[in-house]
Amino acid sequence: MKQHSADSEIVIRALRTQQGDGLTVYAFFVKGGDIVRVADISRIERSDTENLKGFQRTEIKNHVKGIMDYLNHGNVLFPNAIILAMSPEVVFKASRGTKPTGDESIAESGTLTIPIHNEGNRVAWIVDGQQRSIALSQVKNQNMPVPVIGFVSNSIEVQREQFILVNKAKPLPVRLINELLPETNGMILPRDLSSRKVPSELCNLLNRDKSSPLYKLIKRISDEKNNSSSVITDTAVITMIRNSLNNPLGALSQFRSANGKDGIDLEGMYRVLCTYWSAVRDVFPDAWGKDPRKSRLMHSTGILAMGVLMDRIYARLSGVDEDYKSIKRELERIAPSCRWTSGTWDLINTPWNEIQNTPKDIKKLQDVLIRTYTTPIK
Structure with a gap:
């Protein structure tokens, strides 16, 4: 491994192969301290136009410190590979010579030249190993050889796909995966992730569409520093949507086989959600948009x-014009019995602020609302 042109590039020995749809993949070793010189960390955030940028979680200081403490012990084993997404700007030159007898030609050897640019304009992005890379840049021994796997792609979508799949078996925050999923079009997802993609996409629409009753009220990881008006946890909204999709009689399940993207009518689902939650907002204006406390x-x-x-409301109105006025009229039937901001829920004799986010309390509140709604009006 050697440096060239006043540290403007790094030249290293590498192996090159191909995977997937013609993607070039490199395997090589680099000095631990050089990883953050050639690769940026693409942290998740929203642009001014509400587009999702990046995919990494923020630095976990305790995790970084723990890695540093281990590395600073001296002669340690650190075989964990860093995974990089690399720009086509990197240059590979295959080695000359005859192939060894029995070579299966899975990969070819050569030299890889990686340019070094300023932060924010580097030719690689860390897909897996953010905390390790930061730790390696701060330890005493900057020259420790670290294994790296790099795939060449400028596509942020491909990078996000790899980030999700690499971290699927690790304790990656569920909310982070949920927000990234809608941005992974064309990716063949495992079944458990696929079932979360549509609800998360609808959650995004509800939070970003100015005509939505939930506009900027939903807490998303990318907006946590910039959106003080958000009060609803995105996990709750996504779970609410998934429950309706998975219920054969759910308001959203009827749109699963309709003509639309991947057999899903997103527009139909979004229309139902906007209609229903607009009616909820208008029936309970004093409880709307407030802190959950x-x-x-x-x-x-x-x-x-x-x-x-x-x-339950949409099932009851099946075959009837399910417009805003119809939904609002149904909600008004339960409004006098609801205790969202004060008082006690009569049927369960529970003060409003003692309702907690536990399976028991969720079931209790669901039962109260359904019993109140299905009780004949006298």
Whole structure:
């Protein structure tokens, strides 16, 4: 491994092969301290136009410190590979010479030249190994050889796909995966991730569309530093949508086999969600948009319970014009019995602020809303 042109590039021995749809993949070793010189960390955030940028979680200081403490012990084994997404700007030159007898030609050897640019403009991005790379850049021994696997792609979508799949078996925050999933078009996802993609995409639409009743009210990881008005946890909204999709009588399940993207009518689902939650907002204006500590309607328990009620209302109105006025009229039947911001829920004798985000309380609140809704009006 050697440096060239006043540290403007790194030249290393590497192996080159191909995977997937013609993607070039390299395997090589590099000094641990050089990883952050050639690769940027693409942290998740939203642009001014609300587009999702990046994919990494923020630095975990305790994790980085733990890795540094281990590495600073001296002669340690550190075989964990860093995974990089690399720009086509890197240059590979195959080695000359005859192939060894019995070579299966899985990969070819050569030299890889990696240019060094300023932060933010580097030719690689860290897909897996963010914390390790930061730790390696701060330890005493900057020259420790570290294994790296790099695939060449400028596509942020391909990078996100690899990030999700690499971290699927690790304790990656569920909310981070949920927000990244809608941005992975064309990716063949494992079944458990695929079932979360449509709900997360609808959650994005509800939060970013100015005509949505939930516009900027949903907490997403990419917006946590910039959006002080958000009060609803995205996990609750996504779970509410998934529950309705998975319920054969759910308000959203009817759109699963309709003509649309991948057999899913997103527009139909979004229309139902906007209609229903607009009616909820207007029937309970005093409880809408408040901190969950001041309104259990905005609490995860309230969102999930009202989602169950949504399914029951749409099932009852099946075959009827299910417009905003119809939904609002149905919700007004339960409004006098609801205790979102004060008082006690009569049927369960529970003060409004003692409703918590537990399976027991979620079930209790769902039952109260359904019993109230199905009780004949006297």
